[in-house]
Amino acid sequence: xxxxxxxxxxxxxxxxxxxxxxxxxxxxxxxxxxxxxxxxxxxxxxxxxxxxxxxxxxxxxxxxxxxxxxxxxxxxxxxxxxxxxxxxxxxxxxxxxxxxxxxxxxxxxxxxxxxxxx
Numbered sequence: 001x002x003x004x005x006x007x008x009x010x011x012x013x014x015x016x017x018x019x020x021x022x023x024x025x026x027x028x029x030x031x032x033x034x035x036x037x038x039x040x041x042x043x044x045x046x047x048x049x050x051x052x053x054x055x056x057x058x059x060x061x062x063x064x065x066x067x068x069x070x071x072x073x074x075x076x077x078x079x080x081x082x083x084x085x086x087x088x089x090x091x092x093x094x095x096x097x098x099x100x101x102x103x104x105x106x107x108x109x110x111x112x113x114x115x116x117x118x
C-alpha cells in the first residue's frame with residue numbers, strides 16, 4: 001500500500017457505493033490511506049458502463065506519462081469518510097509510478113488492477 005501513488009476509484013457518485021469503496025481503501029491501506037491520490041474519471045466523462053475500466057485505466061496511464069493528476073471538480077462536499085483522504089480538487093503536477101484501478105460491475109463482478117510504470 002505504501003507504494004501506490006494513485007487510486008482511480010470506481011466511484012459512481014452513489015453514497016452507498018462510494019462510501020463502501022472508501023471504507024475498503026481505508027481498511028486495506030491502513031496508515032497509508034491518506035497517501036495516494038484518489039480520483040474518479042467518471043466525474044469528467046460520465047459512466048461508460050462496460051468500457052469504463054479500460055477507459056479509466058488509459059486515462060490514468062496518460063496522467064502517469066504526463067506527470068499530472070486530474071482534479072475532482074464535481075466533488076462539492078465530501079462525506080466524512082472521505083475528508084482525511086488525498087482527493088485533489090484541481091488538476092496538479094504529480095509523479096504517478098504505481099496506479100490502482102478499481103472496477104465494480106453489476107452482480108458482483110469486481111476487479112482491481114495495479115499498473116507499475118517502468
